[in-house]
Amino acid sequence: MAIAATTINILGIVFLSHAVYSAYEHSLLPSSSLPTPPSSILPHIIDPKINLPLDITLETLFSVFLLCVGVVLSSPELKPIQWNVWAGRLERSKEARVVKEVGVGGGNPYAVLEERPGFLDIRGRRKEFAGWVREGER
Structure with missing residues (x-):
């Protein structure tokens, strides 16, 4: 083509x-x-x-x-509009998992945003709270 x-x-x-x-x-x-x-x-x-x-x-x-x-x-193939579909494809590809230089490669490019200090993990906090409530009931 x-x-x-x-x-x-x-x-x-x-x-x-x-x-x-x-x-x-x-x-x-x-x-x-x-x-x-x-x-x-x-x-x-x-x-x-x-x-x-x-x-x-x-x-x-x-x-x-x-x-x-x-x-x-x-023109090259279009990328998906939904970033989670694109990031999932990127995480599954072998080339993307190789870190070529600082800040390039290594899987999901948005993972650093979710792992930064001060990021509030609602699901994790909910699990901690549910565990605390279960311990209080005993």
Whole structure:
């Protein structure tokens, strides 16, 4: 799939480069320097001063479409939105358990937040309290 995406991206770049060059060459023609009639739809500021032929416009749109498809196909696999699913996958992978340098690797990246000093462990406190209550009843 990566080879096809690279090929599509290269084709898109070639077509876009040709369309840009064709538009530049068309702008240099003496016939293109004639004033164009103002558009009734577009505001004066964004009204084009040169009318491009339809083939250049279509080639530009086609090349942009090819580039969009190529970029989407060559993008990496999406990660899950839920962080616990992602962290679970990360904890199960062998590469993630290897500590490469300080702060990199070692399983769940959020484990340090749950093990920090001063972090209130509600479940642990609840178990301690339940044990204390059971001891008091005896």
